[in-house]
Amino acid sequence: MPPSEPSPNQPPALTQGDFVRLLMRNEPALRAYSRSLLPDWYLVDEVIQEASVTLWEKFDQLRDEAGFLPWAKVVVRFKCLSIIDRLRRDRHVFSDGVLELLAEEAEMFDAEERERSMQALRSCLEGFSPPHQELLLAPYSGEGRVTMLAEQAGKSANALYKLLGRLREKLAECIENRLQKEAL
Amino acid sequence: MNPNELIQRYLHGQATDAEVAELDRLLVIDRDLRRKLIVEMGIDAGLCEIARERASQPSVAAPRRSVWFSWRPLAAAAALVLFVGGWMIGSSARKTTPISEKQEAVDDGVALLTQAVDASWKGAHQPRAGSILSAGRLQLTSGLAQLEFYSGARVILEGPADLELVSTNRAVCHSGRIRAWVPPQARGFQVVSPEFELIDLGTEFGMEVGGTTASKVEVFDGEVELHPAGAGAPSSAPLRLLEGEGIAWASSGQRTDIRANASGFPSFDDVRSRSDQRAKERYAAWQQWNRTIANDPRVAVRYDFEKLDGRLIDSGPQHVDGSIIGCEVSNGRWAEKGALEFKRPSDRVRVNIPGSYDTLTLSAWIRLDTIPGRMQGLLLTDGYERGCPHWQIAATGQLRLGLRVAAPDGALKATGYASPELFQPRRIGVWTFVATTYDNRAGKVRHFLNGREMSTESLVGRQTLRIGKADIGNWGLPIANGSWPVRNFVGRIDEMTLWNVALTESELLEIYQNTRP
Structure with a gap:
């Protein structure tokens, strides 16, 4: 049978509206996934933009909604690897072998697990003092934000990054404890 | 610096090139560290999401907008995508490349x-x-x-x-x-x-x-x-x-x-003659090293691929020569150096290696000439009983030591210890020094590429290795009669050594330095 002929078992074709909805719903997961392969958030933005266009171009190949995320991950992974290849000449980035291994590891995070981790993160973050919360969010609140906070506090940026590192470790511990308790 | 600090520095874009390289090296060998990094990246993504939410709440004093806030809001993105998409439909320029093409090996x-x-x-x-x-x-x-x-x-x-x-x-x-x-x-x-x-x-x-x-x-x-x-x-x-x-x-x-x-x-002649000159010097240095290593007590079996007259001569203490079946005599790392080229599914060297080993290192200089895609044998024992090692390159490009272990019910179960995917398109056609060490006492298998440790894994079930009848570059006479899977190596081999010890990274690096082209 030629592949174009509709079969009675085939679900109805996905529409443009479906695409927008699926993209919006899965965007946080795709951003998190590409973050695990890329050295910074600028590149994540670039990859997600490029990937959205590719996904749209090839959307007619998608058969059902459940296939969206795995398929999108393949596209995102491909974009990440090609962007990293471009970076490779100018700066040190992870080797191909490590990227493969990281992608494999990141693959194991499903949407449900991500949702639970996100909830744990929200409540753990609330447990920190407001200045510490501000510092934890500073790296995502604008370029040079950490340095600015350091200037305000009269400390070196380096010292503040060290504090940030310790806070992040505490945060990770808190999240892990919370998830473990849930699992019991 | 401890690995956690390295991860934090990497996350915040503070890691130097050397630190990224160090982290890369640690990540290859340590799965727990890879998990830790992925978890940290997840937290990073979560914090980024929260920061974006807070920034868009008018009640909170919004910090200066950053590049990632300027990432156009999703609705706009979707609209743009629709626009691009619509234009593409209009111009009937939509590509119909199948998705699977993405996974095809590409040479850029x-x-x-x-x-x-x-x-x-x-x-x-x-x-x-x-x-x-x-x-x-x-x-x-x-x-x-x-x-x-x-x-x-x-x-x-x-x-x-x-x-x-x-x-x-x-x-x-x-x-x-x-x-x-x-x-x-x-x-x-x-x-x-x-x-x-x-x-x-x-x-x-x-x-x-x-x-x-x-x-x-x-x-x-x-x-x-x-x-x-x-x-x-x-x-x-x-x-x-x-x-x-x-x-x-x-x-x-x-x-x-x-x-x-x-x-x-x-001139092109200059490059050629200088390169020939350099190759002659390197080859002469290798020949000298080759003479001394034959008497090294750590060597169990050594094939230097120098005189290839139908036999593959073992210059080690046991003199267990192999017989060459098919294979073209070719040149190796240097023009004068002998090598065997493995191409057809029948090409192989038959060997029969006595002895049993609680510690063993397999090392070889190989030039893989094809993208893996299927298993390719380096040294495979005929059978696949307990203690029979299968040293090969996996379909994924990983260096792999396959062994069988007894499951609790007594049945033999196949298991394998694999390196990261080393044989990427970039490494095809390039002479490469591969080594795998087996240590039954320490309970570890390690893989090395050009003398550098690529992975370490703990043994599942202890066993003493023995080789006996085996193939270099193939797997010819497996357990079952009749047909068997094609596992022939495609490329060249110009040196293979079995060592009766588990060599360390510094020993293998030294060997690599003495033998590299």
């Missing part, structure tokens, strides 16, 4: 590095003779390198030089001296300098950027066309230079006609 190379004499490169990526080069900057700090573009153009780089490969037929010379030979099939080969764009009309020429004059071109044979570039260049007609002619640009923009002097640039 534009040129091949054919010779490298005393070459050292800027940056972490150090290409070697045989390496495929992708588009991008190639910075040679010293030495000579010869490139073959896929279009057929050949270029010599003399260090220090900075050449940017753009495509199979175009390069940008940022600085340094190059000599190019362009056969008819590569006509139109372009080299760009800050002052002009050179289009070759089938020729040989030399070019220098950033020397005593800003740029200079000399034509040794044939003809080139120069299109002045840059701000100072009016839309003048292209200049044509014929054999023996040359032009020098001063930084002021002043042009002077000069005479071409072919001997002022390294």
